[in-house]
Structures are given as C-alpha cells and as structure tokens.
Amino acid sequence: MSDPKPAPAPQQGGSRATMKKELPEKYRDHKHVWVFIEMERGVVHPVSFELLGEGRKLADQLGVELAGVVMGAPGEAVNNAARETFAYGADVVYLVEDAVLADYRNEPYSKGLTQLVNTHKPEILLLGATTLGRDLAGSVATTLLTGLTADCTELRVDDDKSLAATRPTFGGSLLCTIYTLNYRPQMATVRPRVMPMPERQEGREGRIVPFKMDLAESDIITKILSFMPDRDSNKSNLSFADVVVAGGMGLQSPENFQLVKNLAAVLGAEFGASRPLIQKGWVTSDRQIGQTGKTIRPKLYIAAGISGAIQHRVGVEGADMIVAINTDKNAPIFDFAHIGVVTDAMRFLPALTEAFRLRISPHANDRLAG
Amino acid sequence: MHFVVCIKQVPDSAQIRVHPVTNTIMRQGVPTIINPYDLFSLEEALRLRDKVGGEVTILTMGPPMASDSLRKALTIGADRAVLLTDRFFAGSDTLATSYALAQALRKIGETFGPVDIVFAGKQTIDGDTAQVGPGVAKRLDLLQLTYVSAIVELDGESRSIKLERRSEGGVQVLQSKLPCMITMLEGSNVVRRGRIDDALRAARAEIVTWSAKDAGIEDLALCGLRGSPTVVKRVFAPAARAEKAAQVEIAPTQAETAETLIAAIFAKAPAIESDLTKLAAGF
Numbered sequence A: 001m002s003d004p005k006p007a008p009a010p011q012q013g014g015s016r017a018t019m020k021k022e023l024p025e026k027y028r029d030h031k032h033v034w035v036f037i038e039m040e041r042g043v044v045h046p047v048s049f050e051l052l053g054e055g056r057k058l059a060d061q062l063g064v065e066l067a068g069v070v071m072g073a074p075g076e077a078v079n080n081a082a083r084e085t086f087a088y089g090a091d092v093v094y095l096v097e098d099a100v101l102a103d104y105r106n107e108p109y110s111k112g113l114t115q116l117v118n119t120h121k122p123e124i125l126l127l128g129a130t131t132l133g134r135d136l137a138g139s140v141a142t143t144l145l146t147g148l149t150a151d152c153t154e155l156r157v158d159d160d161k162s163l164a165a166t167r168p169t170f171g172g173s174l175l176c177t178i179y180t181l182n183y184r185p186q187m188a189t190v191r192p193r194v195m196p197m198p199e200r201q202e203g204r205e206g207r208i209v210p211f212k213m214d215l216a217e218s219d220i221i222t223k224i225l226s227f228m229p230d231r232d233s234n235k236s237n238l239s240f241a242d243v244v245v246a247g248g249m250g251l252q253s254p255e256n257f258q259l260v261k262n263l264a265a266v267l268g269a270e271f272g273a274s275r276p277l278i279q280k281g282w283v284t285s286d287r288q289i290g291q292t293g294k295t296i297r298p299k300l301y302i303a304a305g306i307s308g309a310i311q312h313r314v315g316v317e318g319a320d321m322i323v324a325i326n327t328d329k330n331a332p333i334f335d336f337a338h339i340g341v342v343t344d345a346m347r348f349l350p351a352l353t354e355a356f357r358l359r360i361s362p363h364a365n366d367r368l369a370g
Numbered sequence B: 001m002h003f004v005v006c007i008k009q010v011p012d013s014a015q016i017r018v019h020p021v022t023n024t025i026m027r028q029g030v031p032t033i034i035n036p037y038d039l040f041s042l043e044e045a046l047r048l049r050d051k052v053g054g055e056v057t058i059l060t061m062g063p064p065m066a067s068d069s070l071r072k073a074l075t076i077g078a079d080r081a082v083l084l085t086d087r088f089f090a091g092s093d094t095l096a097t098s099y100a101l102a103q104a105l106r107k108i109g110e111t112f113g114p115v116d117i118v119f120a121g122k123q124t125i126d127g128d129t130a131q132v133g134p135g136v137a138k139r140l141d142l143l144q145l146t147y148v149s150a151i152v153e154l155d156g157e158s159r160s161i162k163l164e165r166r167s168e169g170g171v172q173v174l175q176s177k178l179p180c181m182i183t184m185l186e187g188s189n190v191v192r193r194g195r196i197d198d199a200l201r202a203a204r205a206e207i208v209t210w211s212a213k214d215a216g217i218e219d220l221a222l223c224g225l226r227g228s229p230t231v232v233k234r235v236f237a238p239a240a241r242a243e244k245a246a247q248v249e250i251a252p253t254q255a256e257t258a259e260t261l262i263a264a265i266f267a268k269a270p271a272i273e274s275d276l277t278k279l280a281a282g283f
C-alpha cells in the first residue's frame, strides 16, 4: 500500500494517475475476486463474511466469480467454513487442507496462499486487517511484488475496471484513493466491522476446488509450543454493541470520563473513547474507537467532547444514529452526526443520564458503574 | 549478536494541522519524532544486547533531516546509525520501501557483521500499514514474527528464540530460529532513558550515510515512485452528509435539553426506545 504521505496536494487526475500503461501480458489472465477466509481455532472471523459481501458487489460489477480461500487442517472446521463461505455469497471455494495449517503461522500460510494465487490467478484479493490478515497480506504482496492497500474504508470498481481502494490519509481530514494499476492481483485489507455484514443465505451452494500445497512440517521452522486463549471477561464488546457512549478530549480530565461510564451504565451500553484519551492513559486501549482502534456499528452512538477527526469518523460511520455533544457548533462531527447538541458535555451528561434513567429504567436506582 | 532496528521519522501527529481551505497537511513547523511503535522494538533490541552481548544498529530511510531521529536513538543507547537517503527514494510505497531497506540491511551485514535479528515497529503512525516489516522479512528470507509481546529466551548457541506472539484470540508461544524479523507490540516493555555517556557519545557519533548506490542498489527502477505498484490517484475531503446534524434546541435547563434530545432520538428511530428498555433491563 502506498504510504499516502508523499501524496501531492488535492488534484484532479493527478500526475501519478497518468502512469497507467496497458496491463502487462502476464497479468491478462488474472480473473475473479477472492476473499481470504480467516479462521482461528476452527472459527471463521466475521470480517471474512463482511468481505464476502463487498467482494460479491465487486465480482458482479466485473462480471466474474467470487471465491473464498479456506485454509486449515483437514477436518470438520474447514468443511464448515466452506459451507459458510457459500452461504455468504461465494461461487467457489479454494480448499487448502493440510496438517501444517492447523494453527496460523506465517511460513505455511504465506507459501500456500502465494502458490494458490500463482496457480489460479485472481484479479482482486481481499483480506481482513486483523493481526492475522496484516501478517499474511504483507508477506504475500511482497512475494508477488504487487500493491497492497491497508485498512480501506471503501472499495469500488472504476470505469476502467480497476480497483479503487479508499482509505484515510495521514493528518486529519483527508481520504485518498489508491490504485494498483499495472500489477495483479490488486490486494487490499479492510478492518473488522467497517463493511456491513451481508445476509446469510441458508443452503446456498458452490464449487469446491481442492488445492494441494507442497510443504511438510519438517520444512517449517517456527513451531507453536502452546496457545493461551484470551479470557473473554477481559474483552470489551465494543465492536458488536448496539449502543455505545464515547468521550473525547472535550471532557478535559480523566475524572470527567466517569460521566461517560455513568451514561453507558444506565443505557446498558458499552463505553469508548477517542485516541488521545488512550494515549494519555485515561482509558485502556481496547476502548479506542476509530481507524487505529475499534470500528463500531451500533444502533445508537453518543459522542461527547469528540471533534470528529477523519480517523475517528471512519470508525463510527456505520452507526445507525450518531448523536454528538460538543461546545463548538463548527466541530467536524456535526458534518456526519444525525443529531447535535451544542452544549457543555460536563453539565449535559449528568442531565442526560438522569433523563434516560427516568425514561427507560424507572426502577433502576443507583446502578452507576464504578 | 547483531541486532538492527528499522525506525522511521514521522511528524508528531498530536501537532498536525490541516489547512482549512486547501485541505492539505500543513507540515511547516510540525516537530518530528521517532515513530512511537519503533521505540518498543528499539528497547527490546537493547535489552537483548545487554543480555547476550553484541551491537545494535539503527537504520532509517528518509530525508537528510531524519538523522535527528537516528541521533536520538543513539542517545537512548544504540551503537551505530545508518541513514539511507537519496532523491531516488522519493514517493516510495511500502513495496519500494521494503526493497530499499532490504538492500541496506544486506549492506549492513557485509559491512558491520551478519545480522541476527531485524526489528521493525508494529506499524507507523503516518503510513499506518504494518507492511514494511513483513516486506523486509520476505525479501531477506527472514522468519517473520510479528506482534510479539515478550521474548522469553534467546539462545545464541543453537540460534533459537522462544517468544510470545499476540494472535486474534489469544497468545501463541512460538519457538523459532535466527535470523528473523520481529515487530514488538506496544507496551511490551518500558523504553529506557539514555545514560549520560550515551548522550555524549551520540552527540559526537558519525552517522553512516548511504546513497542508493552506496547501499548496493543497482536497479533504480525498483525504488521510489517508479518502484511502487500503488498509485495515489485522488486525495479528497470526506463528504458531509446531505443534511447536517439536526441541532437540538438548547432549553433553559440541562434537564429540559436532555428531554428534547431523547424525544428527538426516539422520533427519528422509534425502535431504539424498546431496544434501550430491553438493554437497560438486561444490564
């Protein structure tokens, strides 16, 4: 992916765009849209289904097939994953079954995926921007010597059929659209929850193409000695919460962040924060919302004292309703919020908490979170 | 042992401003810092050196002024710094960057002794792609160990390394071999403050400065803009929603304003009221 930093000032069809030549001969037979189906411990990561939803649209526009790449040890888990991949829209599943793929390791996965790409030649390859996806995408793209755009927020097929991948660029309020014009496949990663979850179609079927990779356990140097699963109780459920309340620098002190937690407690909501609060150590990093934190898609998002920088915006735009509380009526957050309240969050949050308490849980007394 | 840490000099994001009219980034006067994620890798390299002996070399590719960051890394305790700088590198995307860095790492190995571990940051705060580390690993055929939360054991004799790595649902304990490329997770260690003698040494230290040619790069077509498969075609401001946020009228008391807001939310999305009642009850 381009480090978009050296990008010139905003421009119409700028100089770099004119570098397009004819696609080299060796890439002409690259067809179809692929999604890497990420599995850890036998469970498919939801981001893979979100990508199948996007991939379906791209494949339809290009008039090609949508394929899912399922890799893992032989067994029930990969068969389930293949079934789910069809249910979420794929026409084809490339099934790479091998004991060396039991748990994720870079060596066998990057070799396997590279061999598969070289054999079956996709035009577009999408992966989740998770720890696994980022680890894998970077090495596969380098081996294939092709372009990779990280953390896209929008994927489109352009008039000339190339993939237009949009992502936030450094420094505040800008987005940039990146192309991989003369190389194939065009690779991109997307963070979980950025794209909507498509409808699951029970009983939808497709074609399975098995693929044998030539790699033995003795060829692989890195060994997994053990695995310590996270305790679920430690994790915030921000990404999947229906209601989220978040605070930003407008709260001015760590003590005032309690006001956000209080409102969240009354609503049965998860709480989150903008990045500076994490950097200051007021809130733990699993609570960060935005480009480098969690992406959320709640039914209701209430943001207090958050300006609405692009890196925050891309993490919350999937919310059905955004309510912003900010003293500055020109704050960028009002450009994408649905309802705005121009007022002091420190005075307003307690009043809102009380009003909600009376309205939705009149019998609740003092259940405010500590 | 020889540890090399790749660092990048980045603008201090806390102080970045965007021009309100042209939407371009205003770089003038923005101070630069070492990419914060790189410091955890630097610290880990220094700890390993202090434990098993050897040297820590710092490598950066960037404009001449990136030597500021190299000098900073020397004051923290690194032994040697290499600046890779050439106008041919301008406009590099991650593929071109990993090529240039890999060539420089080869040259470092030839010049200052074989490299055992290359460290990179988890990601940068400006590019934010997490691709350069894996790219370098692939090009040099190093084992790739990203998102490492702890290095448990390094055995120089058998050239084996044991470490803990963050994966999606937990922590993997891995056994691997040198040479390898490691990226450290933020917070996995506490970055030291340099000692006085390191600061004095850093002030006088000579920074090894290489052009593309010095680093043994012959094919300039693999560098910079020409060597970058990705093309930034358009930079633009995100569109505002068609209608701006509906502003809730501010009443004389906060309580009344709160009532108005709640009514507005429920009017726009009636389903939310029952959702909230259910959620609040279940909590």
Ligand SMILES: Cc1cc2nc3c(=O)[nH]c(=O)nc-3n(C[C@H](O)[C@H](O)[C@H](O)COP(=O)(O)OP(=O)(O)OC[C@H]3O[C@@H](n4cnc5c(N)ncnc54)[C@H](O)[C@@H]3O)c2cc1C
Binding pocket: A170, A171, A172, A247, A248, A249, A250, A251, A273, A274, A275, A276, A288, A289, A290, A291, A292, A293, A294, A304, A305, A306, A307, A308, A309, A310, A311, A312, A315, A325, A326, A327, A328, A331, A343, A344, A345, A346, B013, B125, B126, B128
């Ligand atoms: C590579 C990169 C990645 C990033 N990733 C993220 C990310 O994932 N998530 C994220 O959030 N940010 C991210 N950022 C940072 C982002 O650019 C902004 O700096 C950040 O979101 C700003 O946080 P804020 O809105 O809380 O603070 P500010 O921008 O300082 O805004 C504070 C707001 O509070 C308002 N205010 C002040 N007083 C009050 C009051 N009494 N009551 C109500 N409102 C008040 C002000 O009007 C202002 O709008 C990233 C930046 C970079 C460069």
Ligand SMILES: Nc1ncnc2c1ncn2[C@@H]1O[C@H](COP(=O)(O)O)[C@@H](O)[C@H]1O
Binding pocket: A003, B006, B007, B008, B035, B037, B038, B059, B060, B061, B062, B094, B097, B101, B119, B120, B121, B122, B123, B124, B125, B127, B128, B129, B130, B131, B132, B133
């Ligand atoms: N120009 C550069 N010079 C040296 N190291 C770099 C450079 N760019 C990236 N890196 C390294 O690669 C890591 C990941 O960068 P990125 O892919 O931009 O997120 C950084 O943390 C650095 O360790």
